[in-house]
Amino acid sequence: MFRRTFWFGTGVAAGVWATTKVNRKLRQLTPESLAATAASKALETGHRIKDRAVGFALDVRDNMAQREAELGDALGINAPVDPELPAPRRHAAIENRNSPKYAGNPTDPSYPTYSYNRNEDH
Template identity: 70%
Template structure:
């Protein structure tokens, strides 16, 4: 008798458990539930992507500031001012200044002596 009662109770419990599982799955597969879960997943993915982009931007800014400081040190931008008794360092223009009195127009003057005149 106890054996039959045990198996009957086990069958009822398994049936209730299976019915509950199937009903939950059916509710998850309704169109409204699928749309809501898709929207939740899209929001989660968007927030993760935004967090990564913000982290990447902060990393880029940190490395940019560090590299700018390295370049400033290499170029002597952060060096102490030179001794005023010394002559100032020469600076060479990257672009010719036509208003400079020492400017020589290379189109009219050539240092090549073998050129035909």
């Protein structure tokens, strides 16, 4: 009699355990649960990708600054300016009629004149 009671109790326990496992698995497979799981995994993946992208961008910025410094040293851009060199000249693209070069009498033969006929040079 005790044997039968033992095996009956064991069967009941196994049935309860199996029923609990199956119900838990069925709850995990409902559409709401699947959507929540997918959303949480997508968020985790997004955070991981963002962290890696930020780290990559910082590495690129550091290496870019280092390389720019190397190139500046190699080309002499970062070198101090020699005070004995003259300032760079700037040429006007259009003649300025108010410049001192044009001061004087326009009827004077030394006064610079330019032809405005575009076809004269051709």
